[in-house]
Amino acid sequence: MSGVSEFIGQYAHSIDAKGRLIIPAKFREELDDEARLTVGLDHCLFIFRGEDWKTLVQKLNAIPISNRNGRKFARFLMSNAFPCELDKQGRIVVPGVLRKYAGLEKDVILAGVGSRIEIWDGQTWAESINYDDMDEIAANMEELGI
Numbered sequence: 001m002s003g004v005s006e007f008i009g010q011y012a013h014s015i016d017a018k019g020r021l022i023i024p025a026k027f028r029e030e031l032d033d034e035a036r037l038t039v040g041l042d043h044c045l046f047i048f049r050g051e052d053w054k055t056l057v058q059k060l061n062a063i064p065i066s067n068r069n070g071r072k073f074a075r076f077l078m079s080n081a082f083p084c085e086l087d088k089q090g091r092i093v094v095p096g097v098l099r100k101y102a103g104l105e106k107d108v109i110l111a112g113v114g115s116r117i118e119i120w121d122g123q124t125w126a127e128s129i130n131y132d133d134m135d136e137i138a139a140n141m142e143e144l145g146i
Contacts, residue, residue, distance in 0.1 A: 007112030012122065015108050019094045020087075023047075024110060027117055028090050035084035037092065038077050042128065045094070045102050045119040047084050052115045094119070 011024040023031065027047075034050020048056065060078065063070030080101070084092055094104060107122030120128075 006114050007117050010109055010111040013108050013110060014106055015104050019099055020091045021094055021108060022091050023086060028086060031084060036081045037084040038081040039101050040118055043102055045098055047117040
């Protein structure tokens with residue numbers, strides 16, 4: 001691990017017919033043997049470092065089992081999680097169920113978003129990433145302490 005505690009930037013890559021995807025070197029430096037690949041929100045995929053995944057799982061496990069939304073969210077993330085194993089070329093294999101969920105066919109964007117990497121279909125990324133309302137969103141971030 002390089003000591004850097006965040007994923008930042010965006011990279012365009014291709015996913016092949018076998019579901020293999022190159023992880024950018026800057027991101028690979030931060031991934032460990034416990035990293036996890038799972039479904040994300042907005043129909044992208046998330047990759048978490050092992051430590052961040054374990055923290056998330058602990059928080060999900062702390063939600064009372066009687067909380068319906070908690071159960072559903074935990075099921076969504078955890079039942080779709082896979083080990084994020086890098087091969088010698090720095091690639092991961094994205095399982096078919098995750099490729100289908102995110103609509104990954106060829107052109108892919110890998111975006112660093114702090115504690116996670118998001119993997120997007122290139123077309124979906126282009127269509128959904130719109131910053132026209134950023135002033136309004138920024139004004140609401142004060143509620144979150146930002």
